[in-house]
Amino acid sequence: MRNTAVLSSLLVAALALTGCSDNHTTRAADSISVSGTGKVSAQPDIFSVVATARQQGDDIDAMKERVDSQVDRMLELADDLDIEEKQVTASTLRISPQWQYQPERKLIGHEVSRDVTFRVKGLETYARLLDGLAKQHVKDIRPAGSEVSNEHALSQRALKKAVQDARQQAEVAADAADRSVGKAIRIDVQGTSAPHPVMMMARAKDAATESYRAGETDITAQVQVTFELE
Known part of the structure; x- marks a missing residue:
């Protein structure tokens, strides 16, 4: 009796699986x-730009003063254009040696530089920013992408x-x-x-x-x- 009950249960399970398989095949x-x-x-309505203040020469202190002064003018320009302070980032000072390699390798001076990154809302403000930077004689201005606000x-x-x-x-x-x-x-x-x-x-x-x-x-x-x- 027990064996008969087990066989009956297995048969029912097999039939159920067959039915599931048929339903799956039909659905597929x-x-x-x-x-x-x-x-x-x-x-795009948000624009980014990087401007670099850069000086080359031998007098690092004097170059640093000129670079910092130019960065200050950039930050004042951002204020004049009502660009939010959190959308303007001024980097730390970089000092790089300048080498001459021909006819022999020798140190010929240093470069002092700082980057200012602006993130600006609106094409009109972006254009006014670039125009203002150009009037300040900033020679290194690089577009850094654009975004869609929504x-x-x-x-x-x-x-x-x-x-x-x-x-x-x-x-x-x-x-x-x-x-x-x-x-x-x-x-x-x-x-x-x-x-x-x-x-x-x-x-x-x-x-x-x-x-x-x-x-x-x-x-x-x-x-x-x-x-x-x-």
Whole structure:
């Protein structure tokens, strides 16, 4: 009796597994997986720039004084443009030896320098900053990238568009097979991206708001979606 009961239990379990397998196969056969892409274009509105005060020569104390003075003028310019103090970073002093290698290696002086990094909101303020730095005769000015302030919200919009794009593609394929698309049963978000282009800087003498173009950046999202077929 005990052996008979065990065999009966095993038979029921086997039938149950077979049923699960059939249901899984049917579900897999009645679905479609597609990729979707969403894109939102936006104009950068936050800009970064690095300006370097630099002096070369033999008198380190005198060079340090001139560099510090130029950095002070940069910081005053930032204040005049109402750039927040936390968005301006002045580095510590750097002193580097300058070598001559031909016809023989010998020390010919030193370079003293400091960087000032600005993070500016708005293209107009950015252009006025560059114009002001040029008027201060700062010779080393380097754009350090641009950002979109509401990037998170735009990434969500791009993601929504990606899912909608996936459904549209699934509907086209299903219609060709005389089927219709049901609910999404699996969504894999494959990531979002927002490359930050570096805006080209106009020549110093042409530094005015109209001389700069921020351009646009594309925020994209990729998804893989599986839909039921009806």
